[in-house]
Amino acid sequence: xxxxxxxxxxxxxxxxxxxxxxxxxxxxxxxxxxxxxxxxxxxxxxxxxxxxxxxxxxxxxxxxxxxxxxxxxxxxxxxxxxxxxxxxxxxxxxxxxxxxxxxxxxxxxxxxxxxxxxxxxxxxxxxxxxxxxxxxxxxxxxxxxxxxxxxxxxxxxxxxxxxxxxxxxxxxxxxxxxxxxxxxxxxxxxxxxxxxxxxxxxxxxxxxxxxxxxxxxxxxxxxxxxxxxxxxx
Amino acid sequence: xxxxxxxxxxxxxxxxxxxxxxxxxxxxxxxxxxxxxxxxxxxxxxxxxxxxxxxxxxxxxxxxxxxxxxxxxxxxxxxxxxxxxxxxxxxxxxxxxxxxxxxxxxxxxxxxxxxxxxxx
Numbered sequence: 001x002x003x004x005x006x007x008x009x010x011x012x013x014x015x016x017x018x019x020x021x022x023x024x025x026x027x028x029x030x031x032x033x034x035x036x037x038x039x040x041x042x043x044x045x046x047x048x049x050x051x052x053x054x055x056x057x058x059x060x061x062x063x064x065x066x067x068x069x070x071x072x073x074x075x076x077x078x079x080x081x082x083x084x085x086x087x088x089x090x091x092x093x094x095x096x097x098x099x100x101x102x103x104x105x106x107x108x109x110x111x112x113x114x115x116x117x118x119x120x121x122x123x124x125x126x127x128x129x130x131x132x133x134x135x136x137x138x139x140x141x142x143x144x145x146x147x148x149x150x151x152x153x154x155x156x157x158x159x160x161x162x163x164x165x166x167x168x169x170x171x172x173x174x175x176x177x178x179x180x181x182x183x184x185x186x187x188x189x190x191x192x193x194x195x196x197x198x199x200x201x202x203x204x205x206x207x208x209x210x211x212x213x214x215x216x217x218x219x220x221x222x223x224x225x226x227x228x229x230x231x232x233x
Numbered sequence: 234x235x236x237x238x239x240x241x242x243x244x245x246x247x248x249x250x251x252x253x254x255x256x257x258x259x260x261x262x263x264x265x266x267x268x269x270x271x272x273x274x275x276x277x278x279x280x281x282x283x284x285x286x287x288x289x290x291x292x293x294x295x296x297x298x299x300x301x302x303x304x305x306x307x308x309x310x311x312x313x314x315x316x317x318x319x320x321x322x323x324x325x326x327x328x329x330x331x332x333x334x335x336x337x338x339x340x341x342x343x344x345x346x347x348x349x350x351x352x353x
Contacts, residue, residue, distance in 0.1 A: 152319060153326045175331035176298075182291055182327045183298035189291040189327060216257065216290055 010113040011046050013095065013106075016086070018046060025085065028203065033164040037062050037074070038081040038171075045096065045106035054103035079104065081171035087206050087226075135201040138208065138232050145194045146230040155187040156212075156222035162186045163207070163223050188217045196224060198232070236286075238267055246278040246346050247271055248314075248339070252285040255293030264293070268300035277309045278346045280339070283316040294327050301333050314342050 011018045017026045020043055025032045034042070040062055045053055059071045062078075079096065082088075088095045097107045147154050155178075157163040166187060169177035181187040196210035199221065207225040212218055237252040249271075255264055271279050281297065283289075301311045312334040316324055324330045336342035 151322060151326060153323055155326060173331075175328040178328035179294070179298045179332045180302075182329075183295040185291065185295070187327075189294065189323065216292075 012111040012113065013046075013049075013108045018042065027206075030203065032085050033161075034082065034085040037078040038085065041075075041078050041104075042082055042086075045104060046110055049106045049108070049110040052099060052103050052105045057103065077171045077173070081168060084167040084171065133204075135204040135232075138198045138201040138204065141198050141232055142213070143196050143198060143208075143210070143224075143229040144231045145190055145192055145196060145224065145228055147192050148227055152192050154190055154192060154228050155182065156190050156210075156224055156228070157181075158186050158188065158220070158222055160207075160209075160223050163225070188212070188220060188222055190217060190222075191215055196222075196229070198229075236264055238264060240267070243343055244346075246280060246343060248280045248282055250282045250285070254288040255286055255296075256288055256290045257292040265296040265299075268296050269303075272300045272303035272307070272309070272311075277304065279304065279309070279311045280314050280336075280342045281311065282314040282339070283320055284314065286316070286320050287318070289320050289323050291327075294323065294329060297329060297333065310346060312336055312342050312345055314339060 009019065009021045011020070015028050016032075017029070018024070019026075023035065023039055025034045025039065025042070041058060044058065044061055055071075055075055058075055063071065063074070079098075083090065083096060086095050090098060093107060095106060095108045097105050099105065145154055145156070155166065157166050162181065166178060166181060168174075169181070178187065182189060190212065194215050195213040197213060198208050199211055200209035205226055207223055208229060210222055210224045210229075212220050212222055235253050235258070236255055239250045239252075241248050241250065249267065251264070268279075268281075271277060279300070297311075297313075304311045313324070313329075314336050315338070316330075316335065321330070324335075334345060336345065
C-alpha cells in the first residue's frame with residue numbers, strides 16, 4: 001500500500017496547463033499538439049522540476065527493455081519536438097535546460113493541482129500575468145518577414161496546424177515531408193523582406209496569422225512564427 | 234531571361250540542362266511537362282542540371298518534388314546537378330537538398346546511376 005499522496009494529475013507552469021490523465025497540453029487554454037514520447041518526456045520532467053533527468057533515465061522510462069533503436073536520435077527528436085511545442089530554445093531555455101552530455105531538467109516553476117484532495121481545480125483561464133498576453137495592438141500592423149539565420153527565404157505555414165506538422169517533420173528529420181508540404185503549397189516559400197499584415201496575434205510568442213502583401217504568394221494567408229516577424233511595435 | 238531546356242542522353246540516363254529561371258509562368262509549364270514526360274517513362278534516370286539556373290521558386294520546387302516521387306515510385310531515379318547561389322539556398326530552405334541526391338559534377342552524378350540496378 002502506498003502511503004504517499006496521489007500524484008497530481010494536472011500541473012501548470014507559466015501559461016501552460018498539463019493534464020497527465022488525458023495527455024493534453026494547453027496554452028492560454030488552447031490545445032497545443034503534443035503526444036507520444038515528447039509529451040511523456042514533459043510529464044517525466046514535471047515529476048521533479050529542477051532535478052536532472054539523465055538521457056539514460058529517459059531511455060529506460062520511455063523505451064521498453066530489449067528495444068533496439070537509435071536512442072540518441074530518439075531522445076533528441078523528442079526533446080526538439082517538445083521545445084517547439086513550448087516555444088522554448090536550446091540556447092536560451094525558459095523551461096527545458098540541457099546539461100551537456102548528462103541530460104535535461106525543467107527549470108520553470110510548476111504548480112501542482114491535485115483534485116484528489118478535494119480541491120476542485122480552478123478552470124484554466126487566460127493568465128496574462130504569467131504568460132504572454134494577446135497583442136491586439138499588433139493587429140493591422142505591417143511587419144517584415146526576416147530570418148535570424150541570415151537566409152534570404154523562409155517557409156511560412158498556411159495555418160497553425162501546418163506549423164505543427166512542419167515542426168513534427170523537422171523533429172523527425174523528415175526532409176521529404178517538408179519538401180512535399182512546399183510542393184502542396186502548405187508551406188509557402190517567401191522572400192525575406194516581404195511585407196505582411198498582422199491579422200491575429202492572440203498567441204504572440206508563438207506567432208501571428210498574417211496576410212502576405214508581396215511576392216509569389218501575395219494575398220495569401222499564412223502563419224508566421226515570431227522569429228520571422230520584424231518591425232512590430 | 235526565361236527558362237531554356239535542352240535534353241541529352243548518356244547511356245540510359247537523360248540529362249536536362251536548364252538555363253535561366255524556373256519560376257511560375259509559361260516556361261515553368263514546359264519544365265513541368267518535360268519532367269512529367271520523363272517521369273512517366275519509368276524506369277528511367279534523370280539528371281537535372283541546375284548549373285546555369287539563376288532563380289527557382291516554389292512552383293519549380295513542386296515540379297522537382299513531384300517528378301522525384303513519381304520516378305522513385307516507378308523504380309527510376311532523379312538527381313540534381315550543381316545548384317549554386319540562391320537556387321541552392323532555396324533547395325536547402327525547402328529541405329530538397331536532403332531529399333534528392335545532389336552532385337557537384339556530372340561524372341559523379343552519372344556514376345550514381347551505375348550503382349543503381351535499374352540503370353546498370
